Amino acid sequence: MANGILKVGEITTSSGSGNITIGSGVTFQTNVPAFEAYLSSDQSVSDNVTTKVQVDTEVFDSDDCYDNSTNYRFTPTKAGKYFVYAKVSCDVNANSAMSQMMTLIYKNGSVYSQSIYNYATNFGREGTPYIGTVIDMNGTTDYLELFGQNDVNSGSATFNGGTQRFTLFGAYKVGI
Secondary structure, X not given: OOOOOOOOOOOOOXXXXXXXXXXXXXXXXXXXXXXXXXXXXXXXXXXXXOEEOOOOEEEEEOOOOEOOOOOOEEOOOOOEEEEEEEEOOEEOOXXXXXXXXXXXXXXXXXXXXXXXXXXXXXXXXXXXOEEEEEEEEOOOOOOEEEEEEEEEOOOOEEEOOOOOOOOEXXXXXXXX
16 A cells, blocks of 8 residues: 555454564654644733734644744644643733733634633732643644733733743644
């Protein structure tokens, strides 16, 4: 069979038993497409505005499905369920100035999942809400994006970037 898919329940040697030898250079890819990227430097944001995070530095991108330069989105080319994880780290550069911080994953332009730190009346300075969820993707037009939002009582806010991967976004196909 050339360039096709072989689906079988069992593989045996020609005698019906024994070991099968896999040639060198053969790789078994599972959990792909997959990617992880992080925000390389701080991103300034406006107060209480949901803002797309410009996650611009790829750690890996198995199938070139993540756009790290224009749309900052993951558009997998294989249908299935994907484990998606993200965190947005925010610093307001002033103690007791942040009342709320959110990390949001958007699917096809709408909120799919969000994580919120609400400081109520005991305001904070930094926050890094995390999301880990499974999302069904169609393998053609579905896409995912990372957003963040903060509510600052005074000062200015930034999404924290850097090689320490304070803010990151990733996904991989699960075997379902």
